[in-house]
Amino acid sequence: MPHSTAYVVTDRPERYIKQLVSDMNHKVEAVLGGDGRAVIELGSARCVLRPRRGGFEMIATAAGEEPLAGVRDVVTRHLLRFAAQEELVVDWSPPVGGDAAWTLSPVVDDYLLTHCSPADEVLRDLVVRTREETAGAAGMQVSHDEGALLTMLARMSGARLAVEVGVFTGYSSICIARGLPAGGRLLACDVSTEWTSIARNYWERAGVADRIDLRIAPALETLRALPAEPVIGFAFIDADKESYPDYYEEVVTRLSPGGLVVVDNVFQGGRVFDPAFQGDAQVAVRRLNETIARDERVESVMLPVRDGVTIARRVG
Numbered sequence: 001m002p003h004s005t006a007y008v009v010t011d012r013p014e015r016y017i018k019q020l021v022s023d024m025n026h027k028v029e030a031v032l033g034g035d036g037r038a039v040i041e042l043g044s045a046r047c048v049l050r051p052r053r054g055g056f057e058m059i060a061t062a063a064g065e066e067p068l069a070g071v072r073d074v075v076t077r078h079l080l081r082f083a084a085q086e087e088l089v090v091d092w093s094p095p096v097g098g099d100a101a102w103t104l105s106p107v108v109d110d111y112l113l114t115h116c117s118p119a120d121e122v123l124r125d126l127v128v129r130t131r132e133e134t135a136g137a138a139g140m141q142v143s144h145d146e147g148a149l150l151t152m153l154a155r156m157s158g159a160r161l162a163v164e165v166g167v168f169t170g171y172s173s174i175c176i177a178r179g180l181p182a183g184g185r186l187l188a189c190d191v192s193t194e195w196t197s198i199a200r201n202y203w204e205r206a207g208v209a210d211r212i213d214l215r216i217a218p219a220l221e222t223l224r225a226l227p228a229e230p231v232i233g234f235a236f237i238d239a240d241k242e243s244y245p246d247y248y249e250e251v252v253t254r255l256s257p258g259g260l261v262v263v264d265n266v267f268q269g270g271r272v273f274d275p276a277f278q279g280d281a282q283v284a285v286r287r288l289n290e291t292i293a294r295d296e297r298v299e300s301v302m303l304p305v306r307d308g309v310t311i312a313r314r315v316g
Contacts, residue, residue, distance in 0.1 A: 002068050002095030003061040003274070008079075008088055013056035016079065016088075017049045023078050044275075045071035058090075063276060065095050098274020104306070116148045123147070123171065126202045130169045133198060140168050142238070142264070146306050147175035150236060150262065153311065154179025157260045159233025162186045165219045165247050166239030170199025176236060177208035186212045187226075189219035189239070219243070223250035230256040230314070238264040241281035244288045252297060255314040261298075263288070267308030 010016060014036050021030040021038045029041040036051040045062035058075065062068035076090045119127075123144065131138045142150070154162060154176045160183065162176050167190035177186045186208075190196050193216055203209040215222045219239060226232075235251045237244060244263065251261050265285065271277040272286045292300050292312055300312040 002065055002097055002276075003059060004068060004072060004092045004095050005060070006058045006072075006090050006092045007052075007055055008058065008090055009055040010086065010088060011054070013051040013054075016083065017051060017056055019082055020049065020075070020079055023082060024075075040071075040075065042071050042074060043067070047071050047075045058092075060092070061274070068095055098270045098272070098277060103270075112145045113143070116145050119144045119147075122202060122206045123174065125205075126169060126171055126174070126198075129198060129202075130171070134169065134195065137168075142172045142175070143306055146264075146309065147171055149305065149309070150175040151179040153260055153262060154234045157234045157258070159259065160184050161231055162234040163223070163232050163236070163251060164188045165223075165235070165237045165251075166190060167192075167196050167199055167214070168238075169195050170202050172236060172238065173199060173212055174203060174206045174208055176234070177203070177211050178206070179234075180211060184211060187222070188212050188214045189222045190214070190216060191218060192216075220246055220250065223247065223254075226250075226254055228254065230254055230259070232256060233259045235259075235261040236264070237261065241265065241268070242284045244284050245291060248288055248292070252295070252312070252314065255298075257314055257316060259314045261312045261314075263292070263310040263312070265307045266302060266310045267304075269307060272308075 017036060017038050018032060021032045024030045024040055030038065032038045038049040040047045045067045048059040050057045060068060060072050062071055072092050079090065080088060130141050150172055159180060162180060162184065164173055164176060164186060167173055167188045173186060173188050180186065196214060196216065203212055220243065232251060232254045233256050237247050239247065248261065248263065255261060266272065266289055268282050268285050271282045272289060292298065292310055298312040298314055300310055302308065302310045
């Protein structure tokens with residue numbers, strides 16, 4: 001689904017947004033939030049308006065370019081009709097698909113990697129080995145800055161039991177295990193003996209093998225075999241995306257108060273922003289994103305880290 005944006009310069013952004021919602025909610029669904037953000041729904045198309053200093057943003061999305069042109073036209077006409085006191089300029093950007101909406105600049109990427117605690121020799125060697133042994137699948141490995149984030153979050157959580165869903169060659173396992181306190185354990189779930197055989201070697205080199213319990217089995221079976229009590233203090237989900245909602249539910253029901261669950265790849269390369277992408281992975285991750293945002297059991301934040309990371313903390 002393409003999207004298009006426009007920035008309207010005005011000294012009265014809140015007034016125009018409120019007036020537009022009032023003008024249109026007799027014909028379509030138009031809702032104004034307490035923060036000034038408005039959402040106008042026109043069938044499968046929508047337009048979001050957000051006040052900013054010196055004007056307001058408009059973000060139009062639709063199922064295709066024709067309905068996109070339609071929603072842009074409707075919103076623009078209504079806006080200009082009651083903007084008699086000043087000459088507003090509405091200049092929409094060309095349509096862009098969701099998979100082009102999220103890219104990390106090489107400059108930003110390099111800056112991020114060089115401005116966090118450096119990787120040690122073990123992690124550097126594991127990156128090289130993964131690239132040599134797994135070829136095109138090497139992109140499944142978390143980046144160094146994300147690994148550093150996992151170590152920090154695991155350490156801050158104070159978790160005695162951590163769970164990892166999706167091990168690959170073990171980089172994230174090392175990062176999580178290093179953040180656990182003395183006596184802490186990491187339950188690492190995967191189905192591949194080939195890739196986890198690489199992981200085992202580097203866990204030994206990193207000195208964390210004694211705190212990692214690797215289970216080669218479908219992760220849902222492993223999770224459902226855990227006690228129903230809140231025993232998990234930290235969890236990282238980075239496996240097959242189609243099962244994300246199920247993994248999350250099994251983890252969050254066992255998450256101790258104050259415990260953290262970290263979910264990777266919640267942007268799906270920007271495809272979750274675009275309902276035109278209806279692959280099983282995009283549908284599942286999109287559903288999970290909505291679930292977490294409304295889940296009263298947790299407080300959560302979604303961060304633009306790499307391909308999107310959600311951190312949810314169990315409350316109560």
